[in-house]
Amino acid sequence: MLSFRFEKLNAFQGKSAAIKRPREITVFSFDDSHKHHLDGRSLRYYYPPFVQVPYITEKNRIDLSQGFETFIKHDDSVNLHLNPLLDTIQHYEEQTGAKLKADILTWRGMMTKIFIAPFDMFGEFEMNATCYQNQLAKAAEWKSKTQRVSSSLEKMQFWGYKFETLATLPKQWQDCTRGEIEGRDTEVVNNNPQYCSVVRTGIGNHTIVIGGEVDAVEGCKPDDPNDSIPYIELKTSEDFRGDDDFAAKKFERKMCRFWAQSFLLGVPKVIIGFRSKDGHLQRLEEWKTMDIPSFVKNRGMRTWDGNVCINFAAAFLDFLKQHINDEGTWTIEQKKGDKQILLSKISDEYSRDIVSTKFREHRATF
Ligand code: A3P
Numbered sequence: 263m264l265s266f267r268f269e270k271l272n273a274f275q276g277k278s279a280a281i282k283r284p285r286e287i288t289v290f291s292f293d294d295s296h297k298h299h300l301d302g303r304s305l306r307y308y309y310p311p312f313v314q315v316p317y318i319t320e321k322n323r324i325d326l327s328q329g330f331e332t333f334i335k336h337d338d339s340v341n342l343h344l345n346p347l348l349d350t351i352q353h354y355e356e357q358t359g360a361k362l363k364a365d366i367l368t369w370r371g372m373m374t375k376i377f378i379a380p381f382d383m384f385g386e387f388e389m390n391a392t393c394y395q396n397q398l399a400k401a402a403e404w405k406s407k408t409q410r411v412s413s414s415l416e417k418m419q420f421w422g423y424k425f426e427t428l429a430t431l432p433k434q435w436q437d438c439t440r441g442e443i444e445g446r447d448t449e450v451v452n453n454n455p456q457y458c459s460v461v462r463t464g465i466g467n468h469t470i471v472i473g474g475e476v477d478a479v480e481g482c483k484p485d486d487p488n489d490s491i492p493y494i495e496l497k498t499s500e501d502f503r504g505d506d507d508f509a510a511k512k513f514e515r516k517m518c519r520f521w522a523q524s525f526l527l528g529v530p531k532v533i534i535g536f537r538s539k540d541g542h543l544q545r546l547e548e549w550k551t552m553d554i555p556s557f558v559k560n561r562g563m564r565t566w567d568g569n570v571c572i573n574f575a576a577a578f579l580d581f582l583k584q585h586i587n588d589e590g591t592w593t594i595e596q597k598k599g600d601k602q603i604l605l606s607k608i609s610d611e612y613s614r615d616i617v618s619t620k621f622r623e624h625r626a627t628f
């Protein structure tokens with residue numbers, strides 16, 4: 263077993279490692295029964311919920327718990343591994359005739375965990391990685407742990423999805439009926455549909471292909487594929503008073519995850535719906551993703567540092583490249599709050615769970 267230790271973060275401070283702006287390669291969707299489609303049908307359009315109610319008062323604030331009883335919740339106990347991503351890449355390669363080259367292929371959620379590990383006091387994860395072919399050499403995926411969630415936590419998770427339903431539309435505003443816009447309050451919340459962007463990006467010496475969910479686009483996607491896309495990430499967070507330093511610090515720590523998640527996919531804006539303790543939406547705040555690290559730096563509470571996250575990830579990927587250099591399967595694990603990431607080889611063969619038969623057959627003839 264090998265260990266990547268990070269008790270001291272000095273080595274990761276200073277100028278950040280080279281990073282490339284993420285570029286979207288392709289997209290895919292899950293529909294309302296979580297069926298996979300090779301298109302962008304589940305893209306949502308941002309349209310804030312407060313337009314008719316400019317002043318939020320105790321009386322007209324929005325109750326995010328409304329509709330909890332009818333929530334259609336995606337069953338995430340089935341591990342799809344990397345399959346939706348591999349199917350999408352196969353389709354892309356068949357359409358374009360070009361083989362997609364990358365050092366690492368993974369889900370955005372996994373890279374986020376690695377990005378925030380230096381500052382996440384309670385961080386823990388376990389994932390599998392496999393090495394298959396020279397291109398797309400390393401594929402890493404989550405090893406999902408089924409977690410039982412308490413009912414209060416379940417309600418809080420619902421608030422996040424409810425906010426997404428209230429703040430987005432299925433089409434651009436001008437193409438929606440009044441009913442579609444005003445009926446969002448009573449729309450059944452269903453978290454099965456997802457729109458996912460697949461991007462190519464670079465961190466340090468590594469080319470990475472990442473797939474991740476995008477909550478919505480502001481306006482619409484540009485026609486020119488070289489233009490950046492005005493995607494947005496929606497979040498909810500408990501509101502706090504300006505003089506409450508403890509709450510401000512807690513929020514700053516959360517911002518690390520918001521930033522990392524959005525930065526990795528090149529999502530330029532994060533919109534936060536602040537809610538009361540009991541789940542009433544009170545106000546919205548817009549953040550440019552790229553401004554978040556400097557805001558945190560200037561506040562001086564030193565909860566996290568964006569450059570350290572980038573340098574840490576670049577160094578950790580160097581470590582993986584050094585040791586995952588032959589066909590095989592490994593586990594990558596951080597135990598709760600531990601200041602090290604463990605790497606263990608569990609097989610001399612690539613994982614057939616991670617690299618599907620379908621993808622192998624495609625690559626064999628491609
Ligand atoms: P909030 O982030 O507003 O709490 P995302 O923000 O990544 O688009 O996810 C949407 C919502 O899914 C979140 O809303 C949260 O309710 C829920 N969610 C996301 N990741 C989660 C996790 N790891 N555990 C539990 N719930 C999660």
Ligand code: MG
Nearest residue numbers: 475476477496
């Ligand atoms: Mg989301």
Ligand code: MG
Nearest residue numbers: 477495496497
């Ligand atoms: Mg979100």
